[in-house]
Amino acid sequence: xxxxxxxxxxxxxxxxxxxxxxxxxxxxxxxxxxxxxxxxxxxxxxxxxxxxxxxxxxxxxxxxxxxxxxxxxxxxxxxxxxxxxxxxxxxxxxxxxxxxxxxxxxxxxxxxxxxxxxxxxxxxxxxxxxxxxxxxxxxxxxxxxxxxxxxxxxxxxxxxxxxxxxxxxxxxxxxxxxxxxxxxxxxxxxxxxxxxxxxxxxxxxxxxxxxxxxxxxxxxxxxxxxxxxxxxxxxxxxxxxxxxxxxxxxxxxxxxxxxxxxxxxxxxxxxxxxxxx
Amino acid sequence: xxxxxxxxxxxxxxxxxxxxxxxxxxxxxxxxxxxxxxxxxxxxxxxxxxxxxxxxxxxxxxxxxxxxxxxxxxxxxxxxxxxxxxxxxxxxxxxxxxxxxxxxxxxxxxxxxxxxxxxxxxxxxxxxxxxxxxxxxxxxxxxxxxxxxxxxxxxxxxxxxxxxxxxxxxxxxxxxxxxxxxxxxxxxxxxxxxxxxxxxxxxxxxxxxxxxxxxxxxxxxxxxxxxxxxxxxxxxxxxxxxxxxxxxxxxxxxxxxxxxxxxxxxxxxxxxxxxxxxxxxxxxxxxxxxxxxxxxxxxxxxxxxxxxxxxxxxxxxxxxxxxxxxxxxxxxxxxxxxxxxxxxxxxxxxxxxxxxxxxxxxxxxx
Numbered sequence: 001x002x003x004x005x006x007x008x009x010x011x012x013x014x015x016x017x018x019x020x021x022x023x024x025x026x027x028x029x030x031x032x033x034x035x036x037x038x039x040x041x042x043x044x045x046x047x048x049x050x051x052x053x054x055x056x057x058x059x060x061x062x063x064x065x066x067x068x069x070x071x072x073x074x075x076x077x078x079x080x081x082x083x084x085x086x087x088x089x090x091x092x093x094x095x096x097x098x099x100x101x102x103x104x105x106x107x108x109x110x111x112x113x114x115x116x117x118x119x120x121x122x123x124x125x126x127x128x129x130x131x132x133x134x135x136x137x138x139x140x141x142x143x144x145x146x147x148x149x150x151x152x153x154x155x156x157x158x159x160x161x162x163x164x165x166x167x168x169x170x171x172x173x174x175x176x177x178x179x180x181x182x183x184x185x186x187x188x189x190x191x192x193x194x195x196x197x198x199x200x201x202x203x204x205x206x207x208x209x210x211x212x213x214x215x216x217x218x219x220x221x222x223x224x225x226x227x228x229x230x231x232x233x234x235x236x237x238x239x240x241x242x243x244x245x246x247x248x249x250x251x252x253x254x255x256x257x258x259x260x261x262x263x264x265x266x267x268x269x270x271x272x273x274x275x276x277x
Numbered sequence: 278x279x280x281x282x283x284x285x286x287x288x289x290x291x292x293x294x295x296x297x298x299x300x301x302x303x304x305x306x307x308x309x310x311x312x313x314x315x316x317x318x319x320x321x322x323x324x325x326x327x328x329x330x331x332x333x334x335x336x337x338x339x340x341x342x343x344x345x346x347x348x349x350x351x352x353x354x355x356x357x358x359x360x361x362x363x364x365x366x367x368x369x370x371x372x373x374x375x376x377x378x379x380x381x382x383x384x385x386x387x388x389x390x391x392x393x394x395x396x397x398x399x400x401x402x403x404x405x406x407x408x409x410x411x412x413x414x415x416x417x418x419x420x421x422x423x424x425x426x427x428x429x430x431x432x433x434x435x436x437x438x439x440x441x442x443x444x445x446x447x448x449x450x451x452x453x454x455x456x457x458x459x460x461x462x463x464x465x466x467x468x469x470x471x472x473x474x475x476x477x478x479x480x481x482x483x484x485x486x487x488x489x490x491x492x493x494x495x496x497x498x499x500x501x502x503x504x505x506x507x508x509x510x511x512x513x514x515x516x517x518x519x520x521x522x523x524x525x526x527x528x529x530x531x532x533x534x535x536x537x538x539x540x541x542x543x544x545x546x547x548x549x550x551x552x553x554x555x556x557x558x559x560x561x562x563x564x565x566x567x568x569x570x571x572x573x574x575x576x577x578x579x580x581x582x583x584x585x586x587x588x589x590x591x592x593x594x595x596x597x598x599x600x601x602x603x604x605x606x607x608x609x610x611x612x613x614x615x616x617x618x619x620x621x622x623x624x625x626x627x628x629x630x631x632x633x634x635x636x637x638x639x640x641x642x643x
Contacts, residue, residue, distance in 0.1 A: 051476040159564050160332075189331040190503065194547035194558035201557075216477050222551025223558070242551055260481035261506065 005078045006039040007178060007210045008063060013037070013072035015058055032058045034234035035072070040178075045204065045211040047221040047242075049257065050231035056214045059231075060180045063212060064096050065089070076178075094124045097171035101183035103163030107155040113141070113166055114151040120174040140169040144199060161192030168199065172207075182214045197223060218261055222246060230254045291363050293497045294320040294343070294465060299357035301335075301342045303568070304350075310568035312338040312352070314521035320465070325491065325498040327512035327529070329505065333565050335521040336501045340467045343499070344384055345374050361465070380410045383458035387470035389450035393442040399426075399453050400438035406460045425456040430486055448479035455487065462494060469501045484511060505548065509533060514601075517541050520566060520576035526595075527602040537604040539581045575607065587613055 013036050016029040033055040040046045048056040061067040063074060065081055073080045076092060084092055100106040107116060117137035118130075127133035138148035144165040155163055164184065171179055184200065185193040201224065203209060213225055221228060221242065228245045230238040230253065238251040249255045301313035313335045320326045328336040341347050343359055345366065359366040366377065378384075386392050394402055403422035407413045413421050419438075426434035429452040442450060451471065458466055468487065472480035488511060491498055500511055508515055508529060515532050517525040517540065525538040536542045546559035563580040572578055578588040593607045607613045 051478060161564075190505075190544055191331060191547050191561040194549065195560045197549055198557050198560065217549075219549045219551075223549035223553055242554075246551060256478060260478040 007042045007077060008212075009037075009039040009075045010059070010063070011037050011073050011075065013059070013062060013069045013074060015055075015062060015067065016070045031234045033062070033069075036231075036234070036236055037072075038229055038236065038239065040210055040212060043204070043208050043210055044226045045213055045224055047213040047215065047225035047228045048231055049216060049218065049221055049228060051216065051257075053233075054231040055234040056231050057182060060098070060182055060212060060214050063178075064098055064180055065093055090124075094120075094174045095176050096178045096180070097174065097176040098180040098182060099164070099167050099171050099184050102187045103160060103167050104155075104187070106167055107163055107170075109155050112152055112154050113137070116155075116166065116170055117141075117151075117173050120170065124174050126174060137169075137173070140173055141166075143172065143203070144169045145195075159192070160188050161195055164188060164192075164196050165199065168196075168203070172203070176209070178210045178212070180212045180214065183217075184213075184215070185220060186215065186217065193220075200224065218246075218258065230257065290321075292319045292360075293322045293362060294499070295358075295360040296339075296343065297358040297360065299339065299342055299359065300355040301338050301347055301352060302355045303352045305569060307567075308569040311521050311571060312568050313342055314571070316357075316518070316521075316523055318516050318523065318526065320497050320499060322464075322497055323491075323495050324514065325500055325512045326514045326516060327500045327502060327508040328516050328518055329502060329508055330518035331503060331565060333568070334518040335568075336518050337469055339518070340384065340469055340499060340501055343467065344378055344382060346378075376410070379406060379458075379463070380412075380461045381463055382465045382467065383461070383463040384467040384469065385451070385454045385458050385471050387473050389447065389454045389474070390442060392454055393450060395442050398439055398441055399445075403438075403453075403457055403460060406457050410461050412461050421460070422456075425460060426453070428459070428490070429453070429456045430482075431456075447475050448483065451475060451479075451483055452486070455483075455490070459490065459494070463496065465497045465499065466491070467499045467501070470503070471500075472507070473502075473504075487511070505533075505544065517544075520571050521568065522576060522605065523595075524577065524605045525603070527599075527604075531599060531602050535599075535602075537598050537602070537609060538577075538606050539583050539608070540577050543580075543582075575605075577606075583608060 013033060014031070015033040017032050019028045019030050021028050036059065038046065048059060050056050058067065062069050073082055081092065111119070114134060114137055117140055118133045121127050121133045121136065127136055134151070137151060141148050141150055146162060146165055146169070150158070155166070158166065181200065185196050188196060197220065200211070204211060211224070213221065215221060225242055227241050228239065229236045230245065230251065232253050238245065238249065238254045245254060246258065249258055297317050299313055299316045300311070303310040303312055316335070316339055318326065328339060330336045338347065342354055343366070345354070347354060354367060361377070361381065366374065369377065400419070400422055403425065404418040407418045407421060423434050423438060426437055431437050431449060431452055437445070437449070437453070445453065471487065472483050475483060484507065487498070490496070500507070502508060512529050515527060515529050516523045517538065519540050525532065525536070525541050532541065536545050540561070543559060543561045547561065549558060561580050566572060566576065566579065574590055574592045575581070575584070575588040578584045581588065587607055591607070591613070593605045594610065595603045595605050596609045597603050598609050
């Protein structure tokens with residue numbers, strides 16, 4: 001363990017889901033997450049990669065305190081979730097927010113942007129009055145490169161990329177320290193994806209945020225993450241820095257995952273390499 | 278059947294599919310949406326052409342126009358020609374077109390579940406596809422269905438024959454759809470984002486399968502995707518679409534080495550990669566314009582870092598920059614882009630030029 005305590009440490013966490021079985025049959029459990037441990041240092045990005053069903057989203061939900069682990073514990077700033085009760089537990093949820101894949105589904109179509117952005121502030125009592133909260137909402141919009149005149153508009157008036165910015169602004173509205181990014185750009189077009197990725201990188205630098213990036217897009221992992229955990233069937237099969245995993249995948253599964261992605265022509269890779277700062 | 282295509286191309290090797298100035302419009306309350314607006318391309322026998330572009334650029338509508346499955350009555354094909362083996366599909370009656378669909382041209386879609394009938398077994402649906410076109414019936418059809426399922430790499434084909442779509446995984450369903458598309462040995466397979474809904478490892482398997490089958494059967498393929506990685510893997514030629522038009526058309530290798538159109542260059546420069554860690558990715562500012570209200574001259578002009586006055590006055594032509602490589606941009610038009618404008622644009626597009634690495638001018642001179 002490093003000298004500085006990590007923001008989050010996941011210790012031997014397991015999550016079983018009970019499957020439906022016929023009456024009088026023995027119960028069967030699905031091991032969605034099986035004895036997983038990792039740490040995320042302050043201000044860093046850890047990527048979880050793997051196919052659907054490998055348990056990466058389940059881990060995301062447990063880190064957000066939306067699912068209880070079957071066993072094991074998650075420590076936030078050195079203190080386990082289970083030791084926190086009442087107000088302290090609620091405060092924990094304020095510090096951890098999430099951005100989902102589909103900004104068409106994750107925003108409430110009946111709420112305008114002002115309501116969307118101030119709801120969390122109301123719940124967590126941020127801002128003294130409505131006016132102050134609205135000012136904060138406008139500032140958040142500017143932070144994600146939208147104009148404050150968006151406040152009175154509804155989600156359907158925005159494009160996919162703009163909606164994802166609103167979803168990010170909503171996550172930031174309660175001043176979190178930690179964000180779970182669950183496939184944040186999978187539903188977006190390439191040119192819009194780059195805007196959202198730039199934004200996420202800038203926000204991390206400016207606000208000192210810590211990210212858990214859940215995705216199967218390895219190019220996004222390579223761009224945004226510091227370290228990577230490769231998951232297969234609920235277990236972490238390989239972990240390391242981005243360069244370790246990409247240049248030297250040790251496990252057969254990681255190699256298969258890397259080779260499965262249609263990589264761009266080497267000429268482009270060379271062109272990309274030239275662009276290295 | 279006409280022996281010589283009416284366009285005057287000599288009949289040395291007639292392409293399988295030739296689309297000429299295709300226009301598919303939609304009547305909307307806000308005016309006419311010109312979803313496909315003057316698209317032309319050629320697809321040779323046994324070749325794969327990729328149509329690439331972002332959502333709303335008209336790539337799927339181009340495919341649906343070829344199949345004449347444009348949602349009616351709002352949508353209609355306003356003009357153009359779709360020459361399949363030299364005969365214009367637009368001249369066919371509805372019944373004649375039904376014979377072409379699924380027989381000569383088959384199509385697979387992104388979400389396999391919506392393309393399958395949830396109340397019938399896989400076997401029933403495969404046999405139906407063959408019987409409709411009179412290719413086989415009864416036991417012969419059953420037998421062939423089994424053979425097809427084996428061919429697309431399903432492990433327990435006899436079991437799958439009796440299963441319903443909901444009992445299969447996404448990858449298996451896509452394999453079933455491919456089997457169904459191949460049932461009548463089409464000459465052209467149109468695949469609209471065939472792997473977007475699938476996991477990466479499954480995606481790789483499906484793409485490999487499609488490529489192997491294509492080689493074995495000598496099919497041509499029109500592949501619609503937004504993923505440049507898939508294009509690099511699958512296609513021999515690429516057409517990049519933007520705002521209802523093809524803006525760049527080139528052999529794949531050539532396009533990846535030397536993208537010319539500012540939009541294509543922007544797309545490549547915006548791709549995330551670990552080689553770009555810590556630097557901002559290039560972005561294309563602004564949004565795709567509305568199909569009812571395309572910019573009058575160059576459609577990319579409002580978002581283009583290189584634009585200058587002419588781009589707002591005159592629509593660019595499709596121009597050759599290298600053999601087989603054409604691009605719709607004034608930068609490559611010697612009659613339009615004089616030295617002065619090239620200098621201005623280099624000044625303006627400085628940031629993008631830096632991000633991409635090379636100026637178009639340098640390439641134009643090369």
